[in-house]
Structures are given as structure tokens and as C-alpha cells.
Amino acid sequence: MTLLILGSLLTIGLILVLLEILFVPGTTLVGLLGVLVTAAGIYYAFIKLDSQLAWMILGITILVNFTALFYGFKSGVWKKFALKETISNRTFDDRLLGLTLGLEGKAVSDIKPIGKAEFLDKIYEVKSEAGLIPVGKTVIIHKLENNKIIVKS
Template identity: 40%
Template sequence: MLLDWITVLLLICVGLGLIIVELIFVPGTTLVGILGFLLAGIGIWIGYAALGTTLGHIILAGTVLVAGIAFFYSFRSDVWTRFALKDSNRGHVNEEHQHDLEIGEVGKTVSALRPSGTAIFKERHHEVHTHGEFVSPNTAVRIIKLQQNKIIVEEAS
């Protein structure tokens, strides 16, 4: 009888723990949530089978009550904020110096362009792109097109 109670409580606690992990940490429906739901269900089923219908109803009601309280307080309080991502990436490519450049300017590649890489124009490094051509490092390139945050170049002849 004691072993039945331990088995039921352990299965339900592990199952509810896995469901909370699924909701908080693992995005989408994955094996963690399905396994947690199955373990909690098996714990309730063993409670009905081994301990009787009356105790099975009590275990089911207790499980639903504990799960509801745990979910309510875990989302309501700021327990999970220390796991939340608070930083953001605010970097933008070529945004602050784009207006200094003009079509037709010639620069030199720092890295290979495959089709993207780095080139120097007016003593500043810029990320540049080709139309799919490969350009070796230390090669002269010419700006052929300026889009919003994109500099399109070709090998200068």
C-alpha cells in the first residue's frame, strides 16, 4: 500500500514538473510535455487501479488542484523572469555610414567576397555584396548599386 502511494505521488510530481518545464522552457509541443502528461495520467490511473475509486477521485482532484495552483502562481509571480531574455541586438549593417558612399567609388576588399565580405571605402570597413561573383582579397572593387543597408560591388577593371 505504501509503495502504491509512493509510485502514484512520484509519477504525478514528475509528470507535472515536466509539463511546467514544457510550458516555460521548451517552445512548442515536444516529447517533454507529452511525457509529462503521460506520467501524470499513469500516476492517476495507478491510483484508481491500486487504491480504489474513492481514493482515485481524490488523487485526480488533488492533481488538478495542485496543477492549477502551480501554473497560476508560476506565471503570476516573477519567478521565471530570471530565465527570460532581456538583452536585444541593436546592431545594424552599414546603417550609420551608408550616406558617405556614392555609386562609382572604388575601394579594396579586405576579405574574399563569396558573394559577401568586407571592403574598405574612405578608410572605413563596410560589408559589401556581389551579384554572385567570387572576388579575391586585396582586389579593387567599384560600387555599382546602393540599396537601403546593402552595398553592391563589382571587381574594378
């Protein structure tokens, strides 16, 4: 029964430390709990077993824990959990194609300071440079920046 309890404590401690590294890095709570459970297992070994066997268990535990960590880092198992791709697409990148500075259009809604205007038979969301522009008024593209259309009347 002593070996079952000892083995359980040491195994649970190792699993908690590995869980800390694999799944919840940075929290240190799970890893700290794993170290405490491992230490409790070693303490239990020193209480229940003779000192020579307890020292051997301490050495084996340290060896197994460091081997598991070293093998885990060396084998690249951590790379399976890392994001390797970036998002390269951007929304509305071609939205401003065909629009040029000075192009005239018509406000199809009140632009206060954001509204809708029609250019080249397409409706775009625009921003007014100077405030309210009423419906039906002619607007001119003043700036095209960061996918935004800045107009003035």
C-alpha cells in the same frame, strides 16, 4: 510502497509538464508524456486504493497542477527565459562616410562584378554595375545603397 509509487508518478508528471512549458515549448512531446505519467498515477490510485481516496487524489492532483501552472504564469517566472533586448548595432554603418555619388577612384583589383577600388586613399569592396572592370581603370561611384558601393567605369 503504494504511496511512494503514486507520489513518484504524480510528481514526475507535474515536472514533465512544467519542463514542457519552461524549456521546450512547442514540442508537446514532453508535456504529453507528463500528462500521460500523471494519468498513469491517477489510474494507479484507482487500482490500488479505495475509490473515495482515489477521487481525493484526483482532485488534489488537478488542484496542484493548475496551481503550479497559474502561479508560474502569474509570478512572471517565464519572463526570466524571454529575450528582452534587441541588437541595435549594425555592421559597417559608417563605412560609406565621405563617399558621394560621382566620386572617382581606381580599381585595385579586377571587378568582376565584385572587387576592390580605392577612393580617398581607402580601399573599399565595390560591385560593378555593368560587368568586368580591369585593374587600374578609373571607376565612378554610381549608387550607394544598403552599405554597398555600385560603380561604373
